[in-house]
Amino acid sequence: xxxxxxxxxxxxxxxxxxxxxxxxxxxxxxxxxxxxxxxxxxxxxxxxxxxxxxxxxxxxxxxxxxxxxxxxxxxxxxxxxxxxxxxxxxxxxxxxxxxxxxxxxxxxxxxxxxxxxxxxxxxxxxxxxxxxxxxxxxxxxxxxxxxxxxxxxxxxxxxxxxxxxxxxxxxxxxxxxxxxxxxxxxxxxxxxxxxxxxxxxxxxxxxxxxxxxxxxxxxxxxxxxxxxxxxxxxxxxxxxxxxxxxxxxxxxxxxxxxxxxxxxxxxxxxxxxxxxxxxxxxxxxxxxxxxxxxxxxxxxxxxxxxxxxxxxxxxxxxxxxxxxxxxxxxxxxxxxxxxxxxxxxxxxxxxxxxxxxxxxxxxxxxxxxxxxxxxxxxxx
Amino acid sequence: xxxxxxxxxxxxxxxxxxxxxxxxxxxxxxxxxxxxxxxxxxxxxxxxxxxxxxxxxxxxxxxxxxxxxxxxxxxxxxxxxxxxxxxxxxxxxxxxxxxxxxxxxxxxxxxxxxxxxxxxxxxxxxxxxxxxxxxxxxxxxxxxxxxxxxxxxxxxxxxxxxxxxxxxxxxxxxxxxxxxxxxxxxxxxxxxxxxxxxxxxxxxxxxxxxxxxxxxxxxxxxxxxxxxxxxxxx
Ligand SMILES: Nc1ncnc2c1ncn2[C@@H]1O[C@H](COP(=O)(O)OP(=O)(O)OP(=O)(O)O)[C@@H](O)[C@H]1O
Ligand SMILES: [Mg+2]
Numbered sequence: 001x002x003x004x005x006x007x008x009x010x011x012x013x014x015x016x017x018x019x020x021x022x023x024x025x026x027x028x029x030x031x032x033x034x035x036x037x038x039x040x041x042x043x044x045x046x047x048x049x050x051x052x053x054x055x056x057x058x059x060x061x062x063x064x065x066x067x068x069x070x071x072x073x074x075x076x077x078x079x080x081x082x083x084x085x086x087x088x089x090x091x092x093x094x095x096x097x098x099x100x101x102x103x104x105x106x107x108x109x110x111x112x113x114x115x116x117x118x119x120x121x122x123x124x125x126x127x128x129x130x131x132x133x134x135x136x137x138x139x140x141x142x143x144x145x146x147x148x149x150x151x152x153x154x155x156x157x158x159x160x161x162x163x164x165x166x167x168x169x170x171x172x173x174x175x176x177x178x179x180x181x182x183x184x185x186x187x188x189x190x191x192x193x194x195x196x197x198x199x200x201x202x203x204x205x206x207x208x209x210x211x212x213x214x215x216x217x218x219x220x221x222x223x224x225x226x227x228x229x230x231x232x233x234x235x236x237x238x239x240x241x242x243x244x245x246x247x248x249x250x251x252x253x254x255x256x257x258x259x260x261x262x263x264x265x266x267x268x269x270x271x272x273x274x275x276x277x278x279x280x281x282x283x284x285x286x287x288x289x290x291x292x293x294x295x296x297x298x299x300x301x302x303x304x305x306x307x308x309x310x311x312x313x314x315x316x317x318x319x320x321x322x323x324x325x326x327x328x329x330x331x332x333x334x335x336x337x338x339x340x341x342x343x344x345x346x347x348x349x350x351x352x353x354x355x356x357x358x359x360x361x362x363x364x365x366x367x368x369x370x371x372x373x374x375x376x377x378x379x380x
Numbered sequence: 381x382x383x384x385x386x387x388x389x390x391x392x393x394x395x396x397x398x399x400x401x402x403x404x405x406x407x408x409x410x411x412x413x414x415x416x417x418x419x420x421x422x423x424x425x426x427x428x429x430x431x432x433x434x435x436x437x438x439x440x441x442x443x444x445x446x447x448x449x450x451x452x453x454x455x456x457x458x459x460x461x462x463x464x465x466x467x468x469x470x471x472x473x474x475x476x477x478x479x480x481x482x483x484x485x486x487x488x489x490x491x492x493x494x495x496x497x498x499x500x501x502x503x504x505x506x507x508x509x510x511x512x513x514x515x516x517x518x519x520x521x522x523x524x525x526x527x528x529x530x531x532x533x534x535x536x537x538x539x540x541x542x543x544x545x546x547x548x549x550x551x552x553x554x555x556x557x558x559x560x561x562x563x564x565x566x567x568x569x570x571x572x573x574x575x576x577x578x579x580x581x582x583x584x585x586x587x588x589x590x591x592x593x594x595x596x597x598x599x600x601x602x603x604x605x606x607x608x609x610x611x612x613x614x
Contacts, residue, residue: 013481285480294466377429
């Protein structure tokens with residue numbers, strides 16, 4: 001074992017140039033893997049983030065009814081799953097806003113800002129001069145409503161609900177979600193404001209959540225929650241509502257996997273062909289060692305160790321190269337392309353390269369067994 | 381004198397399962413005594429190397445038996461044969477055959493390390509002593525590739541002795557050395573034979589060299605043609 005390792009080391013050091021070329025070959029493979037992997041993961045993260053980053057990922061409600069005792073319900077839900085990152089009650093009604101001769105149909109949403117802000121990131125989306133409502137009947141409006149209604153911060157608008165009494169709201173600001181549908185229709189106020197309009201007491205319409213692991217929403221978190229709450233509640237997840245997004249993400253994951261596989265295959269082919277040549281180059285040495293009585297298994301180990309050493313150094317150089325590439329890319333490309341940098345992924349890439357090198361070394365290792373001593377001695 | 385090695389009806393055919401098999405050795409019977417100094421001569425192609433490789437368990441005979449002391453080598457597995465070679469045999473080949481990536485000292489220690497025993501001070505000083513004996517005390521840490529042909533051959537001799545083998549097999553060990561060096565190498569082998577009681581079986585095409593050995597075996601067309609032992613002088 002020790003001897004095989006030392007012979008492997010010596011063989012590699014004796015032909016430095018060849019060793020460096022193989023290491024660079026592995027390194028290029030690893031760095032491509034790191035670079036592409038970080039890029040794809042980054043794109044995926046940003047896609048997930050723009051699509052579901054600022055909305056509810058699991059929503060609980062009762063069909064055609066409001067939820068009473070929602071604070072207890074929230075506590076129960078919180079306790080049922082570790083995956084819940086934020087949970088907040090919301091209440092929603094609709095009507096139109098009237099200012100002078102202008103009128104717009106809107107959705108009036110009541111938020112508990114402390115927690116809701118963690119889902120909707122409202123504070124980041126406020127326009128210049130806007131503040132969050134801190135008194136009842138203060139509202140925030142979608143930025144498009146500013147033009148459509150011809151209003152500004154400090155103005156008062158009338159809310160006309162077809163069913164309930166009309167109200168006067170004070171405009172404290174505007175938000176921009178960069179989504180027209182929301183910018184055209186959303187009006188946000190406190191929960192109290194909406195509760196007062198619908199006159200049902202302390203109730204809410206939805207319990208909304210965001211998760212740590214968004215992809216666990218349907219299969220894990222939903223089930224965990226369902227076990228603990230009454231089945232009169234509907235639980236819907238972003239996954240069941242976004243099948244096309246999901247298949248897009250899956251497509252990306254598969255293409256990422258394909259790239260990984262191609263990189264591994266090329267690394268394996270590269271190493272095994274070069275190591276196969278080494279067996280030929282070192283056949284004289286192997287012949288001598290065998291004549292002196294080295295066991296076949298130890299002779300094979302020499303090549304496995306060569307593979308291991310090449311893999312380890314290739315992986316290290318490859319990681320550095322990959323990180324350097326990512327750094328250069330983010331610094332100098334001037335684009336906004338997101339990069340997701342994950343230590344686990346780096347370790348995986350390195351591990352795969354090392355394992356691939358070992359597998360590649362298996363072929364020459366087995367080949368070395370077949371080498372006959374007399375052939376070597378005869379042919380000088 | 382006790383017999384250390386006996387060959388019984390050794391036959392060797394190369395390419396047995398091919399269209400034109402060549403039979404190289406025919407019913408060779410030989411007996412070697414402990415601590416003896418033997419030479420094998422014969423024309424090129426007569427089968428000397430074939431015979432020596434079979435004796436050295438580098439190749440198996442097509443038929444016949446080899447006994448080392450009482451043990452039938454034909455019954456050993458490849459793994460056991462490798463162990464046997466490592467423990468009991470030393471090889472010196474015509475073309476030096478050192479490991480060029482290692483120093484003289486490391487080459488000498490290689491058979492010992494292959495035996496998977498820990499390197500001790502005893503064995504390193506033994507290796508140094510052997511290198512001194514072959515006159516290379518000052519070249520211990522030189523890479524094998526940087527040594528001259530004769531120096532490499534002498535390192536190979538030191539290496540063949542490190543595990544205290546019972547038998548040293550040499551195939552034209554001086555084949556590509558000048559006559560002065562050849563002379564020195566044989567004197568060295570002879571000294572070692574006397575000093576360590578190691579059995580030597582040496583192939584040579586040089587009759588003057590052969591005449592200095594205790595016993596000359598001539599192989600002709602794959603058979604023992606002559607087998608002359610010198611009268612032991614006291
Ligand atoms: N692996 C082999 N396959 C086929 N024929 C072989 C093989 N090895 C040796 N021979 C043949 O066997 C015969 C004996 O060869 P061997 O090498 O034993 O001769 P030798 O006496 O050592 O000759 P030299 O003095 O030239 O070294 C030769 O005719 C050779 O061609
Ligand atoms: Mg020969």
